Amino acid sequence: MNVAIIGSGGREHALALAISKSKQLEKLFILPGNPGTGKIGKNVHIDFKYHELIIKFCLDEKVDLVVVGPEIPLIDGLTDKLVSQKLKVFGPSKNAARLEGEKSFAKNLMKEYGIPTAAYEIFDKEDHQKALTYLSKIKYPTVIKADGIAAGKGVVIAENFESASSAIDDCFINSSFGNAGDKVVIEEFMTGLEASIFAITDGTDFILLPAAQDHKRIFDGDKGKNTGGMGAYAPTPFVDEKILHDVSEKIVKPTLRAMQEKGATYSGCLYCGLMLTDEGPKVVEFNCRFGDPETQVVLPLLDGDFLELLYSVASGNLSNNAVRYNGGSSVCVVAASSGYPDSYKIGKNITGIEKVESKSLLVYHAGTKEVAGEILTNGGRVLGVTSVIEENNLTKAKQTVYDAISQINFDGIYYRKDISDKAQIKI
Numbered sequence: 001m002n003v004a005i006i007g008s009g010g011r012e013h014a015l016a017l018a019i020s021k022s023k024q025l026e027k028l029f030i031l032p033g034n035p036g037t038g039k040i041g042k043n044v045h046i047d048f049k050y051h052e053l054i055i056k057f058c059l060d061e062k063v064d065l066v067v068v069g070p071e072i073p074l075i076d077g078l079t080d081k082l083v084s085q086k087l088k089v090f091g092p093s094k095n096a097a098r099l100e101g102e103k104s105f106a107k108n109l110m111k112e113y114g115i116p117t118a119a120y121e122i123f124d125k126e127d128h129q130k131a132l133t134y135l136s137k138i139k140y141p142t143v144i145k146a147d148g149i150a151a152g153k154g155v156v157i158a159e160n161f162e163s164a165s166s167a168i169d170d171c172f173i174n175s176s177f178g179n180a181g182d183k184v185v186i187e188e189f190m191t192g193l194e195a196s197i198f199a200i201t202d203g204t205d206f207i208l209l210p211a212a213q214d215h216k217r218i219f220d221g222d223k224g225k226n227t228g229g230m231g232a233y234a235p236t237p238f239v240d241e242k243i244l245h246d247v248s249e250k251i252v253k254p255t256l257r258a259m260q261e262k263g264a265t266y267s268g269c270l271y272c273g274l275m276l277t278d279e280g281p282k283v284v285e286f287n288c289r290f291g292d293p294e295t296q297v298v299l300p301l302l303d304g305d306f307l308e309l310l311y312s313v314a315s316g317n318l319s320n321n322a323v324r325y326n327g328g329s330s331v332c333v334v335a336a337s338s339g340y341p342d343s344y345k346i347g348k349n350i351t352g353i354e355k356v357e358s359k360s361l362l363v364y365h366a367g368t369k370e371v372a373g374e375i376l377t378n379g380g381r382v383l384g385v386t387s388v389i390e391e392n393n394l395t396k397a398k399q400t401v402y403d404a405i406s407q408i409n410f411d412g413i414y415y416r417k418d419i420s421d422k423a424q425i426k427i
Helices: 010-020 051-060 071-075 078-084 103-113 125-135 161-172 241-261 294-301 306-314 394-405 421-426
Strands: 002-007 027-032 065-068 120-124 142-146 155-158 183-188 193-201 206-208 217-219 223-226 231-234 268-277 280-287 302-304 323-325 329-337 361-365 368-371 374-377 381-389
Touching: 002 010, 002 051, 010 027, 010 294, 010 306, 010 361, 010 381, 027 051, 051 078, 065 078, 065 306, 071 078, 103 120, 103 183, 103 241, 103 280, 120 125, 125 161, 125 183, 142 161, 155 161, 161 183, 193 241, 193 294, 193 306, 206 241, 231 294, 231 394, 241 268, 241 280, 294 302, 294 329, 294 361, 294 381, 302 306, 329 394, 361 394, 381 394, 394 421
Parallel strands: 002 027, 002 065
Antiparallel strands: 120 183, 142 155, 142 183, 193 206, 193 268, 217 223, 231 329, 268 280, 302 323, 329 381, 361 381, 368 374
16 A cells, blocks of 8 residues: 655654554655654655645555645645545545634534533634623633634633733734634633543544643643643543543534534544543544644554554544554653744754664654754754653653653753653552
8 A cells, every 4th residue: 555644743753653564555655754754654845735746746656545644734625635536535624624723613513512612702803802801801710712723822821811811912913823813712711631532533433542641831830831742641541431431422423423414524533632620521622633742652552553544534434443552651752942932943963863762762753854964953843752661651651751852962952851740640
């Protein structure tokens, strides 16, 4: 089977590594890929915004399956264009990807179908004053989200009216998130433990992969600005069978049914970002693709044939037994550039990767480039340093990953020191 993965980050590196283990794989292409994926398959320097070039390449190379990694090409309708050319695609249609691309759509859908989520109100740019009036009357903290895609950074947890009104100004006046901030969702602040669960679905049937927990804030103790994700671990010890049952029955099943009834059957990976409240799991957000960095810790914990799973979904007939949890544990720590998620410098030489890579330690490339045989920084989130332990022992997994990341270096390297600590408290 010839497979093309669309994307260039740590998530795509993890997808490539998992797919490369399949005996059904013949050729693996990554468009455009990164220095890490280049060691697994063939990088093809086509940016994911060039849909027609991607289609031509896939047809010319007789690609049997296209796996779309990032959200933007999905939201822009790449799946629809590929499918129109009789290509099989893992990833939802443009209409289905609205679950991530328009937070207001997702919230209204959940309200209509009784899917548990935070209480909310929606305001357009023209409703600036109404939004401020609303903010003057509510309890704090509250959550303010740009309606569109903002690379994981369009969310503000406001502790008081001043910070909330500033967040509204950033969206409506300063256009900090471009058109994505022309509409905002103001949500009730939920308390509890967060978890990320991937539902792999053909639109009707689905399986749930092991639960992970992401760490969005830049600093230890969940302080500072939101990022695209500073680390993750799996499995989460506080997601038990009852919670998984609730997620299946109260969240995934009704969401898939709702999408079918809206004429937007959802096929691919439905990322369920959850808050485990005293009232049960509630949806924080839906994403239309695998989460990053959760993918980096979930996929190494799967035995079986991951490619078979993705191909079965793209063929419209989910293979329920293609993969299974292998009993292990994993912790991913993101090595970021100093200054991220704001301004940062690139082009810094990275050392130590080869020294730590092993069966139990993976280094996913997220924002890197290769120049004259040297690996340099090329983004805010540079590497996903990830331990993979054969036993479910997050204490050991954490020790392994931090021992390794201490041996990797580049000018301005920054990473959180507390990834997976919340799991240790619960064990």
